[in-house]
Amino acid sequence: MRGSGRGACRQVRPGIIAKIEGPAPEGAADRVGGKVMANIKSALKRARKARELKVRNASVRTGFKTLIRAFNETLDVDPTEAEKLYPTVAAALDQAARKGVIHPNSAARRKSRLARDLRARLAKAAAAARSSPTGTA
Numbered sequence: 001m002r003g004s005g006r007g008a009c010r011q012v013r014p015g016i017i018a019k020i021e022g023p024a025p026e027g028a029a030d031r032v033g034g035k036v037m038a039n040i041k042s043a044l045k046r047a048r049k050a051r052e053l054k055v056r057n058a059s060v061r062t063g064f065k066t067l068i069r070a071f072n073e074t075l076d077v078d079p080t081e082a083e084k085l086y087p088t089v090a091a092a093l094d095q096a097a098r099k100g101v102i103h104p105n106s107a108a109r110r111k112s113r114l115a116r117d118l119r120a121r122l123a124k125a126a127a128a129a130r131s132s133p134t135g136t137a
Contacts, residue, residue: 067089
């Protein structure tokens with residue numbers, strides 16, 4: 001009979017798995033249902049370090065996402081100003097990749113897309129400048 005073996009579609013009663021909201025209290029291991037999950041010293045440390053890294057990673061991720069958002073907004077308004085901002089955005093993505101917050105290929109892909117958008121917008125602005133009779137965009 002299909003699906004009747006071990007591990008087949010287990011039913012979970014409500015309240016068995018507790019939802020964890022917010023950071024764990026200082027010095028406490030990750031808690032589920034009010035019980036400390038880790039009992040071993042190294043596991044407690046690993047849980048503590050995971051929380052610390054999560055906070056740091058979130059900060060780094062927020063930082064480069066904010067820069068990307070600012071770059072895209074600037075790109076819509078003034079492509080030449082965005083061109084000056086691009087090295088800062090690229091450096092932030094490289095730093096996030098070095099720290100292991102994002103994969104290096106992900107950083108490269110994001111930089112490539114931003115550079116592609118920048119080149120397209122600069123080309124469009126240059127074409128508009130050439131076609132306008134006064135020479136301004």
